[in-house]
Amino acid sequence: MIINKKRKRRKSRQRTRIYELIRDCLEHPTAQWVYDRLRQEFHTVSMGNVYRNIKILIEDGLIRSCEFDDGLVHYDATITTHYHFICRQCDSITDISLPVQHEIIKTAQKKTNNIIENHTIQFFGICEKCNKISKKKKPV
Ligand SMILES: [Zn+2]
Ligand SMILES: [Zn+2]
Secondary structure, three states: OOOOOOOOOOOOHHHHHHHHHHHHOOOOOEHHHHHHHHHHHOOOOOHHHHHHHHHHHHHOOOOEEEEOOOOOEEEEOOOOOOEEEEEOOOOOEEEEOOOOOHHHHHHHHHHOOOOOOOOOOEEEEOOHHHHHHHHHHOOO
16 A cells, blocks of 8 residues: 555635735845735735745745844745845845856855755845935935
8 A cells, every 4th residue: 555645735715815926025034024915815815824824835846944134034935046135225025136156156065075965145236226215315
């Protein structure tokens, strides 16, 4: 007898919506952000629901959590290695589409006896939006 080890989950409308919200938000939302949006559609949803569903989405490999300097946990529906840009003015976190830097992994691996499984690169600065605003504010 073949035992199906994969736990079957009941599809949940809320969970599907949470996934869509995270996927469609390009700025790596927090649980609070997801909750605020979701509550407009599901009036009875609780923060606990949101956390539970997010945990399942992570377990299922649909999203991942990432921590940035603001100390908050953010969620990302892009689960492959990619890089981030963080604006120091508006704190927005956006993806930077760059080829994965395999050389860095190789170099880091060569220099240590550690097994490198993953890496991340974060760029910091002023985003396009904030840059435009500050340019407008400056007197000519
Ligand atoms: Zn900005
Ligand atoms: Zn990302």
